[in-house]
Amino acid sequence: MKSFNDFEIAILHQISSFRKEGIISLKDFxxxxxxxxxxxxxxIIQLREQYAIFFITNKIYNNPISQRExxxxxxxxxxxxxxxxxQGVISIFRNQHLVxxxxxxxxxxxxxxxxxxxxxxxxxxxxYTDKPEELKNAKGDVIYKGIQFNDSHFVIKNLMGNIVISDKINTIIDEINPVQKKTPFYKHKIFRWAALLLLVLGLCYGIHSSNTKNTQQLNKSIQQLHKKIKAVKTQKNRASKTLVPKKNIKHFGIDISKWNGAILKNNLPDSIDFVICKATEGKNFLDPMFSYxxxxxxxKKLKRGAYHFYVILDNPITQANFFWEQIKDLSSTDFPPIVDIEHGSFEGMNSISSNNKSLQQNLLTFLTRIQQLSGRTxxxxxxxxxxxxxxxxxxxxxxxxxxADYENKTSPNxxxxWINxxxxxWQKSPSYHIDSKTIDLDVYIGR
Incomplete structure (x- = not known):
């Protein structure tokens, strides 16, 4: 069973309370x-410009601890x-092309x-609002301040449409709050300790009442066992000195685009080892902040990377050539070229009726072309x-x-x-905080 924290448990109980209402507006819920x-x-989700602003009151925003929470x-x-x-506990559905x-x-x-x-x-x-990151009352006082989230496809997918809650929610609630059963007397701690004490006393009595011959045989067996253990330890120590396994080192970094502005003007935390930035999208869009x-x-002497947002309707060779033109000064210490493909790549078409075979072949064509141009996989x-x-x-x-997996686990799905x-x-979180800006936090395994 997946473990849940107190906040998640509270949400699960509220979801359970809506179980009998059938199809529910996700907005109302x-x-x-x-x-x-x-x-x-x-x-507020900016559908056309593909980002979302999460607003919180001044009291929450101005306190770093409550803002982070x-x-x-x-x-x-x-x-x-x-x-x-x-997991099929709920079903979220909508036709995004009708928005x-x-x-x-x-x-x-x-x-x-x-x-x-x-x-x-x-x-x-x-x-009202007249600035992207402020909500004001009728007097013009700012009462809510916003934090920008750029992973808009993930936000939109989860927060727009309708929701149906299945009976599986009851199973989760039961596992969180199991029915308390009366503990039999023999399972109580005091009984277990008493039984253990009697067992120890019995063993002591048996040992003292054994004859000298049995005691000598027992001591001899123990000595032989110690010799074997010592020999095994010696062999292991010799092996450990000659065979030192290579460890994978995890590095932490961020990924950015135009929506983060000139965030690199700020001093980054010492824990950040790399930065990946958006370069291009489709056949001709260049991120305005890429060059900077x-x-x-x-x-900043950080490991750097650049990614291309793949558009399924655009020619893969054209996209690859355009991407490479912007990053052709790529060095051997940089990340290899990166292609970003997700639900947003279906822009302008119906993903449900898309031809998967054609989609995959075109993406492989793009990857092959980039590899030819860069000499990197x-x-x-x-x-x-x-x-x-x-x-x-x-x-x-x-x-x-x-x-990309934000379930806050020790490893992603x-x-x-790629299972083998x-x-x-690993893009582990969409909410890493630097100088009032919220950006994605990534983990990279240096092998």
Missing amino acids: LEKIFFNPEEGKAL AIIEFSQLLALLDFLNT KEPMYFLSSIFHEPKIENNKIILNDNGL NWKEIQQ PMVYTNHKFANAHLTSARFSKYPLWI IPDA KGWTA
């Missing part, structure tokens, strides 16, 4: 359990919903938001669910895996295609 004035939390809880909520969805509005609002304090005079009026009381980020990472960034649905060819296992190969990099 989340506003009751998390995004409400009592919690001091709200969310709020961010962690938000990440845990996303991870928990995703886990329950993959036509530029923004999506989550909070019980929002009511029929509308745009007026370059402001977004959020309710009848005059709550690419040079700044090198100046490229890395693939994806997540467990997407890969098992769309990247099923065993040929992908030759490429190192950068896996590995897609089937394992992971090279």
